[in-house]
Amino acid sequence: MAVLVLTIDQRASRTGPDRVPEALAALAGVPALGGFERTAGDEVQGVLDDPATLPRAVEVLLRAQAWSIGIGVGEVSLPLPDHARAGTGAAYLHAREAVTAAKSSPWHLRVAGEPPAARQLESALWLWAAVLARRTTRGWEVADLVDEGLTYEQVGRRLGISQSAVSQRAQAAGIVEGRRARELVTHLAVGALGQDGTR
Structure with a gap:
């Protein structure tokens, strides 16, 4: 297995x-x-x-x-x-x-x-780590609320800041890039395990 x-x-x-x-x-x-x-x-x-x-x-x-x-x-x-x-x-x-x-x-x-799958997965994880490393406490605060399913407008109300301020924090935190990175890491892990992605 x-x-x-x-x-x-x-x-x-x-x-x-x-x-x-x-x-x-x-x-x-x-x-x-x-x-x-x-x-x-x-x-x-x-x-x-x-x-x-x-x-x-x-x-x-x-x-x-x-x-x-x-x-x-x-x-x-x-x-x-x-x-x-x-x-x-x-x-x-x-x-x-x-x-x-x-x-x-x-x-x-x-x-x-097994190469090259392990190296490809590692490369994606390193790139994702670089995105996460730039997140501040405020960036993680926004990211966590977005992960809960809140919209930027709802996040703004929760934090008492404007929707524009939420967008700025999200951009600085690389939230969109982080979401794509998660998808890529999952995809490469599927390949590394030799699965067909139909789980």
Whole structure:
């Protein structure tokens, strides 16, 4: 079974607080096979079988700016074990390779798997990370409300600002580009997993 294994490692964990509980809480709403869990120390792992869930998980992690993110694409042995650390298969090995490389890579994110699909997915994620990195707190505030389904007019009323001000914040935050990036990442994840996109 082809899946996406995410192995994430906290950056600067020796000098900062343990952020694993925070990450697990943020990832709790992302559907995963068996869920995300702490595997050892400051490391978290999760297995995704639905490509559409990848951008949801990655956005949470990029937003926190606290993680080295490794994504392994490939097969895993079934049935999955009760605990992620006991999993076996190529995807787990790729995730380990990726998270190690992520520590010294752009945006602290790497994808490992069969070429060229893994590289294409990684490239899209890097470009998306560049968009997200420019968002300010105000930009995220608008983005979160838009993601809830609010119009710019409704966002303006909620925040007590004009619709024009909302549009300016949305443009600065790259909300339109971010939405396109999510679609592209999902599409490339479908291809990396060898799925036909008809899920």
